[in-house]
Amino acid sequence: MTKKRIAIDMDDVMAAAGKKILHTYNTIIGTNFKDHHFQGKAYYDVLKEEHYHVVREEIFKPGFFRTLEVMPDAVEVIKKLHERFDIFIVSAATEFPNSLKEKIEWLEEHFPFISWKNIVLCGDKSIISADYLIDDHEKNLSTFKGKTLMFDAIHNQKIEGYQRFKSWREIDTFFDGE
Numbered sequence: 757m758t759k760k761r762i763a764i765d766m767d768d769v770m771a772a773a774g775k776k777i778l779h780t781y782n783t784i785i786g787t788n789f790k791d792h793h794f795q796g797k798a799y800y801d802v803l804k805e806e807h808y809h810v811v812r813e814e815i816f817k818p819g820f821f822r823t824l825e826v827m828p829d830a831v832e833v834i835k836k837l838h839e840r841f842d843i844f845i846v847s848a849a850t851e852f853p854n855s856l857k858e859k860i861e862w863l864e865e866h867f868p869f870i871s872w873k874n875i876v877l878c879g880d881k882s883i884i885s886a887d888y889l890i891d892d893h894e895k896n897l898s899t900f901k902g903k904t905l906m907f908d909a910i911h912n913q914k915i916e917g918y919q920r921f922k923s924w925r926e927i928d929t930f931f932d933g934e
Contacts, residue, residue, distance in 0.1 A: 784807075
């Protein structure tokens with residue numbers, strides 16, 4: 757019997773990219789924003805768009821992606837899902853060329869049970885074919901042909917129309933029923 761496939765995004769799903777971006781923003785701009793400032797708001801309702809280019813420069817620097825924290829419970833839940841499903845890690849990493857090697861190294865460190873054959877670093881996720889996609893960006897979910905699961909992030913608070921998951925424990929519960 758063929759296993760169903762789950763495609764999983766990295767940034768703000770497996771890796772706490774938004775947390776590091778917000779920390780970088782706060783450090784450079786001199787603010788003290790926390791996650792709760794974004795509840796029910798769009799990203800630029802809180803952050804000043806004219807400052808984001810400075811933070812974006814930091815994202816392009818070597819080392820940014822290599823040191824991201826793992827999202828709470830991600831390792832345990834993905835390991836559990838890996839036993840029942842074909843897991844593919846899918847990241848639109850080509851936007852940030854330095855991230856390609858860093859993301860592979862990060863995955864090897866934190867998710868060594870994921871084979872290199874199951875890592876897809878691309879620019880456009882519309883090419884992905886799987887049964888499920890766990891992602892934080894509507895642009896990826898809207899073109900996906902399977903079941904979409906939106907992972908909650910500070911930048912997607914106003915987006916509706918997707919089944920939203922606020923934690924890996926909620927993802928675990930969802931797949932227990934599948």
